[in-house]
Amino acid sequence: MLKIENxxxxxxxxxxxxxxxxxxxxxxxxxxxxxxxxxxSTLSYVxxxxxxxxxxxxxxxxxxxxxxxxxxxxxxxxxxxxxxQYPVEIPGVPMTNFLKTAVNSIRKARGMDEMEALxxxxxxxxxxxxxxxxxxxxxxxxxxxxxxxxxKRNEVLQMAMLEPKFCILDETDSGLDIDALKIVADGVxxxxxxxxxxxxxxxxxxxxxYIVPDVVHxxxxxxxxxxxxxxxxxxxxEKGYAExxx
Amino acid sequence: MPNLLPNLDKEHWKYSxxxxxxxxxxVAEASPVWEMTGAYEFIVPDSVCDVHLRIxxxxxxxxxxxxxxAGKDGERLEARVVIEVEEGAEAIFIERQAGAGAYWKNISxxxxxxxxxxxxxYRLCEEDPFCVVTEFVTADLARDARFNLVVVNGCSGxxxxxxxxxxxxxxxxxxxxxxxxxxxxxxxxxxxxxxxxAPHCKSSQFFKTILEDxxxxxxxxxxxxxxxxxxxxxxxxxxxLILSPLAEMDVKPELEIYADDVKCSHGTTTGELDETxxxxxxxxxxxxxxxxxxxxxxxxxxxxxxxxxxxxxALLEGRVKWWLK
Numbered sequence: 001m002l003k004i005e006n007x008x009x010x011x012x013x014x015x016x017x018x019x020x021x022x023x024x025x026x027x028x029x030x031x032x033x034x035x036x037x038x039x040x041s042t043l044s045y046v047x048x049x050x051x052x053x054x055x056x057x058x059x060x061x062x063x064x065x066x067x068x069x070x071x072x073x074x075x076x077x078x079x080x081x082x083x084x085q086y087p088v089e090i091p092g093v094p095m096t097n098f099l100k101t102a103v104n105s106i107r108k109a110r111g112m113d114e115m116e117a118l119x120x121x122x123x124x125x126x127x128x129x130x131x132x133x134x135x136x137x138x139x140x141x142x143x144x145x146x147x148x149x150x151x152k153r154n155e156v157l158q159m160a161m162l163e164p165k166f167c168i169l170d171e172t173d174s175g176l177d178i179d180a181l182k183i184v185a186d187g188v189x190x191x192x193x194x195x196x197x198x199x200x201x202x203x204x205x206x207x208x209x210y211i212v213p214d215v216v217h218x219x220x221x222x223x224x225x226x227x228x229x230x231x232x233x234x235x236x237x238e239k240g241y242a243e244x245x246x
Numbered sequence: 247m248p249n250l251l252p253n254l255d256k257e258h259w260k261y262s263x264x265x266x267x268x269x270x271x272x273v274a275e276a277s278p279v280w281e282m283t284g285a286y287e288f289i290v291p292d293s294v295c296d297v298h299l300r301i302x303x304x305x306x307x308x309x310x311x312x313x314x315x316a317g318k319d320g321e322r323l324e325a326r327v328v329i330e331v332e333e334g335a336e337a338i339f340i341e342r343q344a345g346a347g348a349y350w351k352n353i354s355x356x357x358x359x360x361x362x363x364x365x366x367x368y369r370l371c372e373e374d375p376f377c378v379v380t381e382f383v384t385a386d387l388a389r390d391a392r393f394n395l396v397v398v399n400g401c402s403g404x405x406x407x408x409x410x411x412x413x414x415x416x417x418x419x420x421x422x423x424x425x426x427x428x429x430x431x432x433x434x435x436x437x438x439x440x441x442x443x444a445p446h447c448k449s450s451q452f453f454k455t456i457l458e459d460x461x462x463x464x465x466x467x468x469x470x471x472x473x474x475x476x477x478x479x480x481x482x483x484x485x486x487l488i489l490s491p492l493a494e495m496d497v498k499p500e501l502e503i504y505a506d507d508v509k510c511s512h513g514t515t516t517g518e519l520d521e522t523x524x525x526x527x528x529x530x531x532x533x534x535x536x537x538x539x540x541x542x543x544x545x546x547x548x549x550x551x552x553x554x555x556x557x558x559x560a561l562l563e564g565r566v567k568w569w570l571k
Binding site: 048049050051052071072073075077078081082084085088090091092093097098101102103105107109142158162171 | 461466521522523525526527528529530531533534536538541543544545547548
């Protein structure tokens with residue numbers, strides 16, 4: 001589904017991605033691990049189209065569509081979703097209003113009708129329940145007053161509501177305790193399907209005990225240096241990056 | 247026309263060259279005619295002021311009292327309004343400025359808030375960008391008085407709103423907030439001075455301006471704490487959103503403190519829409535125009551949500567929605 005070929009990208013004039021090649025077929029969960037500064041977050045921002053991240057070479061396609069030529073909202077319409085590492089607080093924009101606008105924007109871009117208000121609320125309530133998110137949280141502004149764990153659960157809620165094809169989880173586990181981690185992992189696992197793929201970016205092997213990947217890649221100095229099965233993550237935890245990356 | 251208002255060399259007028267604007271206008275003095283709703287029983291006959299209202303001791307006026315002044319092309323309106331709210335009384339006032347064409351309204355509005363009285367004052371402008379409106383609002387607060395104001399400004403071609411609040415006696419509280427919506431070549435100046443004369447008083451200033459096109463905004467916010475005003479709690483914040491490269495905003499927060507046991511803070515931010523929330527919204531499929539609209543509406547919401555009275559809040563929010571379209 002996602003095909004990245006020889007991608008080079010720079011941030012503030014400094015080249016971070018140095019010829020990254022990666023393919024994630026439909027229905028698979030691929031994990032990306034790597035030391036700090038390797039380019040993990042850069043990869044997720046380049047794929048989702050953030051300003052300030054300049055692609056200097058290579059390509060990235062989603063089911064054949066060149067996503068690098070699209071703006072962030074178009075990429076979302078094409079089926080891409082990024083679960084942020086640090087979800088930003090947006091005071092004054094109510095959660096429910098934001099979710100409904102997002103859902104309907106994507107539906108419109110796909111040539112569908114907008115969702116009826118009652119249908120939307122029903123869908124939202126059911127997804128909320130699955131993730132243990134209280135109604136009270138939905139009345140607040142986007143991410144305002146949410147704890148770290150609540151923010152990450154909110155990212156998974158948005159994924160459940162928007163039904164993207166390709167989900168990038170950018171260090172979704174950072175800052176979470178085991179209980180919060182289990183809830184988030186549960187939510188993600190419920191979304192696994194043959195028509196959906198995940199790119200799980202993580203610094204810690206622990207998350208991969210709960211979201212078991214099909215393939216593990218090691219990203220170092222801006223490119224994929226090693227790929228393997230889930231055992232690679234355990235090997236990495238035992239030996240550390242230095243030995244495996246050398 | 248002789249210079250009737252201070253020149254640029256006066257420090258707190260240096261960002262607003264009102265005399266230059268007035269010198270280009272041809273206006274003749276006319277009598278201001280205020281339309282009032284809900285004020286009949288409180289009118290005090292006055293030979294000097296156009297409007298003089300007095301809310302008697304302990305009277306609780308639940309319905310907002312509306313004061314509307316319409317201007318006509320070619321007029322120069324010198325308006326004087328005095329509102330006294332006696333001890334223990336409570337009232338809500340809405341000032342609506344309307345009109346069409348090029349005129350100059352020079353308004354003096356003075357509140358005297360008695361001991362333990364509560365006043366909420368809201369201002370809405372619905373005018374053309376061809377007029378000049380200079381308004382000087384003063385409020386004198388007695389012991390334990392409460393004075394809130396929320397204004398939505400920015401329809402005139404040149405507007406200067408000056409708010410001077412005098413915390414004359416202990417325990418008084420003032421909460422001032424406002425939004426200025428500027429576009430085209432409009433000039434909107436909000437100048438606030440809160441004088442903490444007595445101790446144990448609390449004040450807050452929270453003003454926002456949105457600027458499009460080649461508009462020019464000014465915010466001068468001063469907290470002046472007098473020598474005996476110990477235990478003063480003063481807060482001042484100015485957030486300004488610039489939506490075009492040719493717009494300009496001048497901000498001057500000022501603290502002048504002579505007491506030594508006070509808590510005062512001041513802050514200001516001026517810039518474009520934040521990139522991170524924009525990216526977050528767009529990454530969820532919301533296109534750029536819709537994302538900007540959501541964020542700008544959120545920006546104004548922090549001010550309009552301070553209006554406690556539902557109908558008045560709806561009125562102010564309606565004006566903001568109209569401007570945002």
